[in-house]
Amino acid sequence: MATLNSLLRQLFDLLLSPFAGLPSVVPVTAISVVVGVAMLWVYKKTSNQQKIEDVKQQIFASVFEIRLFNDNLPAIFRAQGDIFRRIPRYLSLSFVPLAWMLLPMVLLIAQLQFHYGYQGLQPGQPVLLKATLKPGASLPQDAAGALDVALSAPEGLKVEAGPVWVPALREVSWRLAAERPGSYQLTLKAGSESLTKTAVSSEKNLRRSPIRVGGALLDQLLYPAEDPIPTTSPFAEVKLDYPEAEVNLLGWHTHWLIAFFVLSLVAAFALKGWMGVEL
């Protein structure tokens, strides 16, 4: 999984780099159209187009029947029964293409989320870095018995406060602020173990990783923006509270994912005739 994520990360960084300086609505729209087309193609290739057309015809026929025999109650009930019987069949026919699309979509959305779901750190704007230690494991302590966890921040990124150790949450946190834009790498040390975490202060649409997660498969699937934390590390996860971002879709400020769904559906319906796909 980690290798796949690493490859996908590099691929998406490369593909999306031409859009980095543009408002996020531009790449989100472009991707939505491409994805709309891709979905149609997958649908066409993986579904039984003939059967879909047949079931749709039958459903339309029953709808027509209801209109035609609107004074014949038994006929209406029969036609309605037919519709209700065929809808599950219609849905089951689209299940196969949807199943084909599921995994690629999850991987795609997970990658895009970290390009368009968060804003970069504004210079001067404070942000919390929170590292959680694995439960159960013994705590790294110094000679005086205090928690031995340290953070070193590169030039340009200032540690304003912390570490603050909260035993109840097994969490150590710091408050940081970028002094100037840049892509930074923080280093956390717990005893002799160390771990890095990226921090991006930029107006551009670059990949930002709000969480570096552990090795659990689901976590890796959902948070692919950074390599998972090695299993030997005392850290469970490290969070950097990037503010969330919105895209501006003709004055409608919304989460990029909503814009993506709307735009890709619009694209798919607009292009299905041209591509000869039965939905």
Added chain:
Amino acid sequence: MAGAPGKPRGRSRLALAAVLVAALAAALGCHGKKAQQPKVIVIGLDGLDFTLTGQLMAEGKLPNLSKIAQRGFFQALGTAVPPQSPVAWSNFITGMDAGGHGIYDFIHRDAKTMVPYLSTSRVDETTRFFRIGKYQFPLNGGKTRLLRQGTPFWEVLAQHGIDTAVVRMPANFPPSGKADKEISGMGTPDLLGTPGTFQFYTTELFKYYGKEITGGEVHEVVVENDQVQDKIYGPTNPYLAPIEGQKPERLAEPFTVYLDPHRDAVKLVLADQERLLEKGEWSDWLTIDFKLAPTQHLTGIARFYLKQVRPELELYVTPINLDPLAPAQPISHPEDFAAELAERTGRYYTKEMPEDTKALNAGIFTPEEFLHQAELATEPQIVQLQQMLDDYRQGLLFFYFGDTDQVAHMMWRAMDPAHPAYNAAQDGPFAEVIPKLYQKFDRVLGYVLEHAPPDALVLVMSDHGFAPFRRAVNLNSWLRDNGYLATLDPTRRATSGFFDNFNWAKTKAYALGLNGLYINLAGREKDGIVPASEREALMKELSAKLLALTDTKNGERAITKVYPREEVYQDRGHLEIGPDLVVGFARTWRTSNESALAGLAAEVFSDNTAAWSGDHCMDHETVPGVLFGTRKLARPAASLKDLAASILVELGVQEPFPPRAPSAP
């Protein structure tokens, strides 16, 4: 609005358009904006003292004010009777004295009920509700009304097509709605509806127990497992139907403080907001979102200050301010002007007089902490002035600062070794605080001079001066000791106020507010006993005795003037609201805290030992304000109440001000 900030390239076209619009408006006989307007910038510095300013100028410490004085003029500006900020600024705003605008004191009373209230605004009570289950939804009331009467001078300017921006004018809450842009200042409450209520969380039990703390609440908390869980309290929930015999429930928002077991730092969690605070650090503004009823929320903002972690946890929370980005009640006109001011500064204090004098008085802030907090409150205001100057093109810009008043109240003692509570070791280090504050605002004025258009008239004004407040006079105790005020239980010599222990059936006069003395008049006061025919004689008798009153400590006269309202006020219309007599204390004397709230003390005179050590609620002749201008005024102004008319003239409006009411004789 014509003449609004435009890019230099487009300005000539904008001006042309404005001329056309103005011509069209003139043709239609309505008031459009004038294309070419004179320019007047007025900077209000509350409480800037005439004597101290002159002295610091002579020492060369206020170069920018000296520059203005050389180019134009510098004079004393006569203040209001009595010289209290809401009265004084109302004099300026309306061109009338209290007889006309109806603001006589910080505190007024309703004679029919004998309930005191804050003088400048009132909330209409809700009398009708729609009830569902435990909730009640108000059907009427709840509206806040500005009680200042008269026409604000910017309304006349607006009628003549002059651009107007009025920032934090006191006694203008809710905003009048007559300026192009205005935001309210003094008189603006916090979310609790008070002048400001801080909340303080401490693990040190009993430290504040039994002490009367005003303007704040102390919550004792306990640390368990390196955690403190408590709540921030809001006002009572107006949507919860009252239950007979139970105290109305207050809104509360829980928060958790996690203490680092080894370091003096905490993590603060409030709803979905997380902050780290090291000892001595201030948080930014956090949103406090109270849930009132399904779909109904009440939102404010507050900052947290981690005063100390060990040995005792001490966490201060500012009064909950109305959020300038989404105020729970209108504080600006147009409504989004409050948010516009946040453009460069982010959120800021919206409540009146944000310097937390109460926390210093209660001993929760040290003087250093108070001064730091005052700076936090003032810095955004300075940036906002810069923003307003960048956007300024023409017409009127009024901008107010209250820091010069609030800090002077708290730090005056440091310049006054004769003060009864002066302690050289403690106060000595702060001796230069007020002069340095004057210098700071002199630098602000330097910025104004640099960035104002060269043909603009820049005026700098204050509403009153300052004096030491060494001795307090309890006028109610004096009335009692001289047989004018009777008590129900004579053994209870001291009361905390609100007419407690007053025997109205035998009381002829009472004091309320910082300078007011009222006759307990039959037919006017709820339990009045003095017939109208005896009122004047009684007022004369009281005046004569008060003028002879000497301080038991040094034998000096404590009162220099006593003004009957019918003589001292020229304007009419709202004379009946005011006190019958306005007491003008001699320099260094003031009404005691208890007397101001209609309370009694065992003795008439007492030392003022509070941190609040400078004041101005004395005889108005002893505490004049200042007026500076970068050029001489076409129509000179001797006192606050003349100044607006002079400003109108400078802005090309020749009409008499205050405007005469059409029905007036």
Added chain:
Amino acid sequence: MFGNTVKIKLDKDLLARIERVSRVAGYSSPEEFISHALEKELAKLEDAGSEEELKKRLRGLGYIS
């Protein structure tokens, strides 16, 4: 604590909890904790009503120290 005092019956478990909490909170005795807690509760209930709100508002003026 001196002078006039009365005895009050408390559930044993409750008393145990009070003893523990009062120790943690730094009270000199469970009695002190109980009196303090009751005083605080009473203060909340006794000064009921809008009159108290109004007084608070007026006392909130900086001029009334």
